[in-house]
Amino acid sequence: MARKGEAHAESRGARRLAPPGRTLPAKSGVPDLDRVIHERVRLAIVSALAVNEAMTFGDLKALLAATDGNLSVHARRLEDAGYVVCTKGFDGRVPRTEYRLSSPGRKALEKYLAHMEALIRATRKG
Numbered sequence: 001m002a003r004k005g006e007a008h009a010e011s012r013g014a015r016r017l018a019p020p021g022r023t024l025p026a027k028s029g030v031p032d033l034d035r036v037i038h039e040r041v042r043l044a045i046v047s048a049l050a051v052n053e054a055m056t057f058g059d060l061k062a063l064l065a066a067t068d069g070n071l072s073v074h075a076r077r078l079e080d081a082g083y084v085v086c087t088k089g090f091d092g093r094v095p096r097t098e099y100r101l102s103s104p105g106r107k108a109l110e111k112y113l114a115h116m117e118a119l120i121r122a123t124r125k126g
Helices: 006-011 040-051 057-064 068-080 103-125
Strands: 084-091 094-101
Touching (some): 040 057, 040 084, 040 094, 040 103, 068 084, 094 103
Antiparallel strands (some): 084 094
16 A cells, blocks of 8 residues: 555656755766755755855745745755754744755755756757
Protein backbone atom coordinates (compact mmCIF):
# COMPACT_ATOMS: atom_id res chain seq x y z
CA MET A 1 0.00 0.00 0.00
CA ALA A 2 1.36 3.43 -0.96
CA ARG A 3 2.10 5.89 1.75
CA LYS A 4 0.13 9.10 1.90
CA GLY A 5 1.02 11.33 -1.06
CA GLU A 6 3.06 8.73 -2.96
CA ALA A 7 0.39 7.80 -5.47
CA HIS A 8 -0.39 11.45 -6.11
CA ALA A 9 3.29 12.32 -6.58
CA GLU A 10 3.79 9.42 -8.97
CA SER A 11 0.72 10.36 -10.98
CA ARG A 12 2.12 13.87 -11.43
CA GLY A 13 5.39 12.48 -12.74
CA ALA A 14 7.28 13.92 -9.77
CA ARG A 15 11.07 13.84 -9.95
CA ARG A 16 13.09 12.38 -7.14
CA LEU A 17 15.14 14.98 -5.33
CA ALA A 18 18.91 14.82 -5.10
CA PRO A 19 20.49 14.64 -1.67
CA PRO A 20 21.43 18.07 -0.26
CA GLY A 21 24.18 19.69 -2.29
CA ARG A 22 23.99 17.09 -5.04
CA THR A 23 22.55 17.31 -8.51
CA LEU A 24 20.71 14.77 -10.60
CA PRO A 25 21.83 14.23 -14.17
CA ALA A 26 19.47 15.68 -16.73
CA LYS A 27 18.26 13.42 -19.51
CA SER A 28 20.30 15.44 -22.02
CA GLY A 29 23.55 14.57 -20.24
CA VAL A 30 23.95 18.08 -18.83
CA PRO A 31 23.98 18.14 -15.02
CA ASP A 32 20.79 19.38 -13.45
CA LEU A 33 20.74 22.47 -11.27
CA ASP A 34 21.21 22.10 -7.52
CA ARG A 35 17.62 21.42 -6.41
CA VAL A 36 18.27 22.69 -2.90
CA ILE A 37 19.09 26.19 -4.15
CA HIS A 38 17.00 26.20 -7.33
CA GLU A 39 13.65 26.52 -5.52
CA ARG A 40 12.54 30.18 -5.58
CA VAL A 41 12.30 30.88 -1.83
CA ARG A 42 15.54 29.05 -1.03
CA LEU A 43 17.37 30.91 -3.81
CA ALA A 44 16.05 34.18 -2.38
CA ILE A 45 17.21 33.25 1.14
CA VAL A 46 20.70 32.28 -0.03
CA SER A 47 20.96 35.39 -2.22
CA ALA A 48 19.91 37.68 0.62
CA LEU A 49 22.43 36.05 2.95
CA ALA A 50 25.17 36.33 0.32
CA VAL A 51 24.97 40.13 0.48
CA ASN A 52 24.31 40.42 4.23
CA GLU A 53 26.55 39.03 6.96
CA ALA A 54 23.50 37.77 8.84
CA MET A 55 19.73 38.25 8.81
CA THR A 56 17.08 37.54 11.39
CA PHE A 57 14.04 35.42 10.71
CA GLY A 58 11.90 38.57 10.83
CA ASP A 59 14.14 40.40 8.35
CA LEU A 60 14.04 37.51 5.89
CA LYS A 61 10.28 37.13 6.34
CA ALA A 62 9.70 40.81 5.54
CA LEU A 63 12.15 40.86 2.62
CA LEU A 64 10.67 37.76 0.99
CA ALA A 65 7.04 38.44 1.97
CA ALA A 66 6.93 34.83 3.20
CA THR A 67 4.78 33.25 5.86
CA ASP A 68 6.37 31.94 9.05
CA GLY A 69 5.77 28.34 8.03
CA ASN A 70 7.02 28.73 4.47
CA LEU A 71 10.19 30.52 5.52
CA SER A 72 10.81 28.06 8.33
CA VAL A 73 10.53 25.01 6.05
CA HIS A 74 12.83 26.44 3.39
CA ALA A 75 15.39 27.72 5.90
CA ARG A 76 15.44 24.27 7.54
CA ARG A 77 16.07 22.61 4.17
CA LEU A 78 19.03 24.94 3.59
CA GLU A 79 20.28 24.29 7.11
CA ASP A 80 19.99 20.51 6.62
CA ALA A 81 22.03 20.83 3.43
CA GLY A 82 24.73 22.73 5.32
CA TYR A 83 24.21 25.89 3.26
CA VAL A 84 22.89 28.04 6.10
CA VAL A 85 23.81 28.28 9.77
CA CYS A 86 20.98 29.07 12.18
CA THR A 87 21.65 30.59 15.59
CA LYS A 88 18.87 30.86 18.14
CA GLY A 89 19.04 33.09 21.16
CA PHE A 90 17.33 35.94 22.90
CA ASP A 91 17.39 39.70 22.51
CA GLY A 92 16.38 40.53 26.07
CA ARG A 93 13.37 38.30 26.54
CA VAL A 94 12.45 38.16 22.88
CA PRO A 95 13.48 35.03 20.93
CA ARG A 96 15.85 35.79 18.06
CA THR A 97 16.69 33.47 15.17
CA GLU A 98 19.56 34.54 12.97
CA TYR A 99 20.80 33.03 9.73
CA ARG A 100 24.21 33.19 8.06
CA LEU A 101 25.41 31.73 4.79
CA SER A 102 27.99 28.98 5.40
CA SER A 103 31.11 28.52 3.31
CA PRO A 104 29.59 25.47 1.54
CA GLY A 105 26.44 27.56 0.95
CA ARG A 106 28.46 30.35 -0.66
CA LYS A 107 30.28 27.82 -2.86
CA ALA A 108 26.98 26.17 -3.83
CA LEU A 109 25.51 29.57 -4.77
CA GLU A 110 28.58 30.45 -6.84
CA LYS A 111 28.37 27.09 -8.63
CA TYR A 112 24.63 27.57 -9.20
CA LEU A 113 25.15 31.07 -10.64
CA ALA A 114 27.97 29.86 -12.90
CA HIS A 115 25.72 27.05 -14.14
CA MET A 116 22.88 29.52 -14.83
CA GLU A 117 25.27 31.85 -16.67
CA ALA A 118 26.48 28.94 -18.83
CA LEU A 119 22.89 28.00 -19.63
CA ILE A 120 22.10 31.59 -20.60
CA ARG A 121 25.18 31.78 -22.84
CA ALA A 122 24.30 28.47 -24.50
CA THR A 123 20.73 29.59 -25.08
CA ARG A 124 21.81 32.88 -26.66
CA LYS A 125 24.24 31.11 -29.02
CA GLY A 126 21.51 28.76 -30.26
